[in-house]
Amino acid sequence: EGRLGPAGAILGTPEYFAPERARGEDAGPEADLYSLGIVLFEMLTGRLPFESDDPSHLAECHRSVPAPDPRVFRPELDPDAAAVTLRLLEKDPRRRYGDAHHVREECRAVLSRIGPAEADIACVTSSARAAPRAPLAEALRWAVAASLFGRMAAVAYPGTGVPAPVRDGVATAWLLVAELAR
Numbered sequence: 001e002g003r004l005g006p007a008g009a010i011l012g013t014p015e016y017f018a019p020e021r022a023r024g025e026d027a028g029p030e031a032d033l034y035s036l037g038i039v040l041f042e043m044l045t046g047r048l049p050f051e052s053d054d055p056s057h058l059a060e061c062h063r064s065v066p067a068p069d070p071r072v073f074r075p076e077l078d079p080d081a082a083a084v085t086l087r088l089l090e091k092d093p094r095r096r097y098g099d100a101h102h103v104r105e106e107c108r109a110v111l112s113r114i115g116p117a118e119a120d121i122a123c124v125t126s127s128a129r130a131a132p133r134a135p136l137a138e139a140l141r142w143a144v145a146a147s148l149f150g151r152m153a154a155v156a157y158p159g160t161g162v163p164a165p166v167r168d169g170v171a172t173a174w175l176l177v178a179e180l181a182r
Helices: 029-045 055-064 079-088 100-114 136-156 164-181
Strands: none
Touching: 029 079, 029 100, 029 136, 079 100, 100 136, 136 164
16 A cells, blocks of 8 residues: 555565565465465475575565475475465466465365365364374464465455454464464
8 A cells, every 4th residue: 555655665574575566566366375375385394485684685586586395395295285385386476376265275175185084173272281283284274264364354454454353363363373383
């Protein structure tokens, strides 16, 4: 939005920029899918696909350097999980998924093959007692859900800001995802 900074300014976290944002172009939902791909890459590998202290170097990486295959850092990673991640990280927005629904369906297909059968059910345990170690696939599924929840909140409350209870709910979802991933 123009009121957040000068015209032409690029706002956001450089580690999660979509290539089109790094080029200073307008960004649509495809840019959110790219950023989701960065989060997914980070969850699957424990690191970002591009790392640098220099924001301009990060922007250049997002613009022109192909994302590394997550299996470089986690060779045991399921090839289909890596493929979902790499498709989200396509430089050309037209080569990414058409929308978040398609990402969700693709993730469900991967999870049905490698993860728990209950694709829509998860149990959140109290932090007062030690939780059993959850499979990485479960953390992946919840990261997609938390990301979609945050995006829906932003779309539902444009301009005026997300109400505090909704914002707190999104933050809590991400804290639970982080705990599950650990």
